[in-house]
Amino acid sequence: MRLSLLGEVLKNITRRASTIKYPVARELTVAPGSRGRHYADLTKCTGCSLCAIDCPANAIAMEKLPQPLKHNPRGVFPVVDYGKCVFCYQCVFVCPVKAYVTTEVFEMADYSTDVSRDSSLSTLQSGESP
Amino acid sequence: MSLTLCGRAFKEVAPRRYVATVEASELRRAIEAVVEEEAYISSISAIDMPKEGKIELNYVFWSVKHRAAIVVKVAVDRSDPVVPSISDIIPGAVKGEMEAHDLMGVVFEGNRSLRRGFLASEDVVVRGVYPLKKDSGV
Amino acid sequence: MALVEIPIGPQHPALHEPVMLKVRADGEDVIGVEVNTGYNHRGVEKLLEKNSWVRGMYIAGRVCGICNAVHTQTYVQGVENLMGVEPPPRANYIRTIVMELERIHSHMLISAVMAEVIGFTTLFMLIMRDREKAMYLKELVTGNRVHADIHVFGGVKRDLDEVRRSRVLDELRRVEERLKYYRRVFETDYTIVRRLSEVGRIKKSDALKLSVVGPTLRGSGVRSDVRFEDPYAAYPEIPFSVIYRDEGDSWARMMVRLDEALESVNMIRYALERLPQGPAVPKAIPRTARPGEVFSRVEAPRGELFYHIVSAGGTNPYRVKIRTPSFLNVLNTESTYLGHRLADVPVILASYDPCISCMERVLVVDERSGRRVYMSLKELAQVGFG
Numbered sequence: 001m002r003l004s005l006l007g008e009v010l011k012n013i014t015r016r017a018s019t020i021k022y023p024v025a026r027e028l029t030v031a032p033g034s035r036g037r038h039y040a041d042l043t044k045c046t047g048c049s050l051c052a053i054d055c056p057a058n059a060i061a062m063e064k065l066p067q068p069l070k071h072n073p074r075g076v077f078p079v080v081d082y083g084k085c086v087f088c089y090q091c092v093f094v095c096p097v098k099a100y101v102t103t104e105v106f107e108m109a110d111y112s113t114d115v116s117r118d119s120s121l122s123t124l125q126s127g128e129s130p
Numbered sequence: 131m132s133l134t135l136c137g138r139a140f141k142e143v144a145p146r147r148y149v150a151t152v153e154a155s156e157l158r159r160a161i162e163a164v165v166e167e168e169a170y171i172s173s174i175s176a177i178d179m180p181k182e183g184k185i186e187l188n189y190v191f192w193s194v195k196h197r198a199a200i201v202v203k204v205a206v207d208r209s210d211p212v213v214p215s216i217s218d219i220i221p222g223a224v225k226g227e228m229e230a231h232d233l234m235g236v237v238f239e240g241n242r243s244l245r246r247g248f249l250a251s252e253d254v255v256v257r258g259v260y261p262l263k264k265d266s267g268v
Numbered sequence: 269m270a271l272v273e274i275p276i277g278p279q280h281p282a283l284h285e286p287v288m289l290k291v292r293a294d295g296e297d298v299i300g301v302e303v304n305t306g307y308n309h310r311g312v313e314k315l316l317e318k319n320s321w322v323r324g325m326y327i328a329g330r331v332c333g334i335c336n337a338v339h340t341q342t343y344v345q346g347v348e349n350l351m352g353v354e355p356p357p358r359a360n361y362i363r364t365i366v367m368e369l370e371r372i373h374s375h376m377l378i379s380a381v382m383a384e385v386i387g388f389t390t391l392f393m394l395i396m397r398d399r400e401k402a403m404y405l406k407e408l409v410t411g412n413r414v415h416a417d418i419h420v421f422g423g424v425k426r427d428l429d430e431v432r433r434s435r436v437l438d439e440l441r442r443v444e445e446r447l448k449y450y451r452r453v454f455e456t457d458y459t460i461v462r463r464l465s466e467v468g469r470i471k472k473s474d475a476l477k478l479s480v481v482g483p484t485l486r487g488s489g490v491r492s493d494v495r496f497e498d499p500y501a502a503y504p505e506i507p508f509s510v511i512y513r514d515e516g517d518s519w520a521r522m523m524v525r526l527d528e529a530l531e532s533v534n535m536i537r538y539a540l541e542r543l544p545q546g547p548a549v550p551k552a553i554p555r556t557a558r559p560g561e562v563f564s565r566v567e568a569p570r571g572e573l574f575y576h577i578v579s580a581g582g583t584n585p586y587r588v589k590i591r592t593p594s595f596l597n598v599l600n601t602e603s604t605y606l607g608h609r610l611a612d613v614p615v616i617l618a619s620y621d622p623c624i625s626c627m628e629r630v631l632v633v634d635e636r637s638g639r640r641v642y643m644s645l646k647e648l649a650q651v652g653f654g
Contacts, residue, residue: 008449089425090322090417168476172565197498221479
């Protein structure tokens with residue numbers, strides 16, 4: 001058994017390479033339901049701040065809603081800073097009205113600060129007007 | 131249910147967890163009795179209790195023979211935390227004692243490897259602060 | 269012969285914190301080893317005191333990347349005890365599945381690292397390729413290939429649906445097939461057996477004195493496994509055998525790990541096939557705990573993981589003492605290096621399964637000439653090989 005790996009190595013010569021040529025060929029996929037970028041759906045959010053209290057990375061800040069868009073009585077909404085976020089999804093779990101929209105987007109390397117503000121605000125603009 | 135080792139009763143506080151509180155002077159005898167029971171030392175955890183003015187040391191053993199965790203508790207004075215070292219009875223305790231010394235300031239008499247900076251960072255050591263003490267300001 | 273002092277590190281050769289091994293060598297023979305720590309003590313214990321019970325769940329999970337689910341389990345089961353909540357059986361099964369998947373990929377990682385350390389890069393590449401299958405399964409179940417974050421007080425955060433369950437069962441067969449192959453390689457390959465056996469031996473009588481845990485303890489013939497002796501989660505209901513070997517050397521420790529990984533495959537299969545019905549996700553989580561203390565133990569891939577959680581009531585822990593298995597396995601085994609060759613040092617260190625991710629730089633100082641040579645640990649292993 002001195003050359004026990006030889007068969008395996010020879011078999012691999014004819015196989016397709018297992019290296020993924022990312023990002024040149026974009027074939028990198030994640031498992032369905034993977035925890036990716038998430039944002040609050042403001043048509044549901046009540047501004048209760050529970051997500052911000054529980055966030056272990058202090059990545060969620062409650063911001064004031066722009067005046068014409070004031071949608072919940074408290075007038076605040078959560079903004080997730082993806083640079084700080086550890087994607088534990090405690091906010092998604094703890095939300096009493098299940099307001100968080102979850103995605104499988106994981107490509108978040110960016111030059112600028114990446115926050116969920118615009119994604120959240122767009123849920124108001126596309127939905128019914130307040 | 132309780133377990134008697136060396137004439138000392140260990141109370142079962144939870145399933146498979148036996149606890150006894152001893153005086154610092156009896157500590158070494160108690161530990162010797164526990165080690166006899168095919169036990170390895172799992173942890174030495176120091177708890178700062180400023181209100182009571184003491185630091186509580188928990189010597190946690192796992193006995194393969196009894197299939198139970200045996201905990202020996204000893205309270206030391208917070209202003210002068212000195213306790214005899216058990217590192218010659220069970221060599222596995224050396225690093226646990228070093229950790230408790232570095233982070234909580236407990237002095238284990240007889241352990242020659244004790245030093246600051248074993249785990250704590252340089253700036254904490256220079257200030258002479260024991261980071262896990264409740265009033266350390268860390 | 270030149271007396272040589274070789275600092276291995278301090279850039280994280282081993283634990284969850286960077287560690288330096290100061291090796292004193294007379295020529296090729298190791299005559300003394302001193303472990304230096306403290307390069308990056310992150311103060312997780314203090315951090316846990318300052319944060320709420322709920323936040324602590326995620327902080328505990330981030331003590332170690334590889335074994336995050338077991339860290340969370342240890343913390344959560346201890347706090348659940350203090351909070352007086354009991355997870356439903358289905359949640360316990362899901363937790364167990366996640367933890368066993370973690371054990372498989374952790375053991376595959378150290379097998380790969382061991383192969384690399386002894387200069388067997390082909391095997392390293394092969395194992396790492398197949399380890400990705402186990403990581404994928406974990407991602408499928410929990411939503412992330414590394415950080416499970418699935419525990420929550422009184423259950424799990426996400427249920428395992430039928431589609432995922434059958435998919436995991438399906439993929440598991442391929443993982444098992446590869447594991448069996450690697451086990452055979454480690455058992456029979458001439459180079460590996462010659463390189464690992466009789467290296468870093470710990471006798472059964474010394475193992476308890478040195479207080480090593482996990483595969484290191486079981487590799488020395490002590491039949492001690494927290495899952496068996498002090499069962500938690502769904503382990504009381506899942507049959508498995510405790511793997512142990514009497515040789516006590518590096519090779520025995522690796523074989524224990526590979527056998528355990530195969531045992532884990534069977535355990536996951538058993539748990540998936542008999543997954544109890546009922547709820548797994550709690551509606552709301554408790555936030556306050558009663559005063560008291562709890563000693564929480566879990567079998568991590570590297571050995572017994574211990575949390576001593578003290579509560580004074582309220583929303584924050586009073587004190588959390590964490591003792592990771594590597595703390596005992598790496599720090600207490602300085603004496604096992606003695607009498608071996610310099611090239612065996614990386615092998616022995618790797619056989620204790622330290623978190624090896626950043627093991628990189630070694631500085632060789634020839635004390636007579638004062639000549640300094642920088643080498644990576646791998647190069648050092650290969651120099652000794654030739």
